[in-house]
Amino acid sequence: MKxxxxxxxxxxxxxxxxxxxxxxxxxxRPSGLVDGQGRTAPATRTSLRPLAWRDAASGLAMALAPDGPALRTAAYVRIAADFGDAVLLGVTLPGRDRRLKAVAVSVGWGALSVAGLLARGRRGSGIMGAVEAGPLRVRR
Structure with a gap:
């Protein structure tokens, strides 16, 4: 796991x-959920906010969960959300181009999490590893 x-x-x-x-x-706007003048209806704004908070919460869980089962579980939740978004947005957004872009973005983010789970990585490697190691820990 990376x-x-x-x-x-x-x-x-x-x-x-x-x-x-x-x-x-x-x-x-990029999803085409606006009117002819580019305005987002109040009901649409209300509907998008819980989705946004889901992303904030699941992302925070991935950022802060302890390495091991907790981080894997947070990643599985994120993957399910991303692939679920791909399916739902891919069949419901207005316009073929918008649907394809939404699927590509959602699958792309989900794939990054899958890659992170499947990759063999040395714990503490890379930029994030240096951050996790902290200033008092010497790496060899």
Missing amino acids: VGLLRAVGVATAVYGVAVAALPDLLA
Whole structure:
């Protein structure tokens, strides 16, 4: 398991989730969930915010879960959410191009988490490993 990759996916997901919760247009506009003038309806903003908080919570779990079963479980939740998004958005968004882009993005993020789970990695390697090691730990 590549802990650093999973943590990076978690941080990116959490940040994106918080951003969309605050500004649902970040997801509504590229998804085509706006009116002819590019405005997001209040009901659409309300509907997108729980999705955004799900992303923030699952991303935070991946970023902070202890290495081992807890991190694997957080990654499985994230993967299920990403692949679920691919299926649901792929059949419901307006416009073929938007559906294809949403599927590509969702599958891409899910695939990063799958890769993080399947990869053999030395714990503490890479940038995230240096962060985890901290300033008082000497790496050989």
